[in-house]
Amino acid sequence: MIYISSSCIKASTIENAVKILVNEGFTNIELSGGTNYDENALAKLIQLQEEHTINFLLHNYFPTPQIPFVLNLASIDPAIATSSLEHVKKAIDWSIALGANKYAFHAGFLLNIPLKQIGIKIEKVELFDQESAIRQFELNLRSIVEYNDDRIQLYIENNVLSSSNFKSFDKKDPFFFTSSENLNQFKKPKELSILLDAAHLKVSCNSLSLNFEQEFKKLYSQTDYFHVSDNDGKSDTNKGLKEDSEMFEVLARNWKSDKVVTIEVYSGMDEIKNTHQILEKLNNRND
Secondary structure, eight states, X not given: OEEEEGGGSOOSSHHHHHHHHHHTTOOEEEEOSSSOOOTTHHHHHHHHHHHHTOEEEEETTOSOXXXXXXXXXXXXXXXXHHHHHHHHHHHHHHHHHTTOOEEEEEOOBSSXXXXXXXXXXXXXXXXXXXXXXXXXXXXXXXXXXXXXXXXXXXXEEOOOOOHHHHHHTTTOOOBSOSXXXXXXXXXXXXXXXXXXXXXXXXXXXXXXXXXXXXXXXXXXXXXXXXXXXXXXXXXXXXXOOOTTSHHHHHHHHHOOTTSEEEEOOOSOHHHHHHHHHHHHHHHHHHO
């Protein structure tokens, strides 16, 4: 099944983002960050779902929090760690209310990223003590698993390590889970799966001098859920998929039509639709 991320749409409210996607013929929608807080958002989404028979999934920084922050389940700042944990619990509750059977959140990282630096080069700061951050992350993961109580399937998404951030931190990786190897740096509860963001992985492999397709194969075989967009390998720019690209070739050689995939393309509706058509072709080829 192919979903479209609501973050593909520039809209002030999640309601408007969903309406735009529905009007374009998309009813499999992954709700993600990028819209303003709305205290009535859940009720509005339920109404839209009833009117248009929408399949929803929630992702990472949705529901939009009333007070913006950077979600980091490995933060050693008690306030951020607590806010992150409570956000994930709320997302689980909303997932159940909307009939979603999956929810994914990003792996943690070794610093508190300022809001204004999300998605761009991060200014170098002293990193958290790794053992302390891993301990906090594992504690939060166990709390999430216990709270969820097998109600939906939970996933940890791989982070992206851009070339600029790798250089900024003197070729140290400040993020958890940017490759198959450092997925093992923390104890992942067996109740948690992984969400593979192929575009994140392409960038991280370039930064870490790893073979992208080899890494993709290792992680793709471990999940039934992944994200797709494309980029130049240096930063996560959320471009559309092209059939003459390395990304397409890697997908085509390894594609399984029984997985859930979300399109995260921010370069306009035409590229969203083109990427959707390309993925549909891959699905039909494998049926």
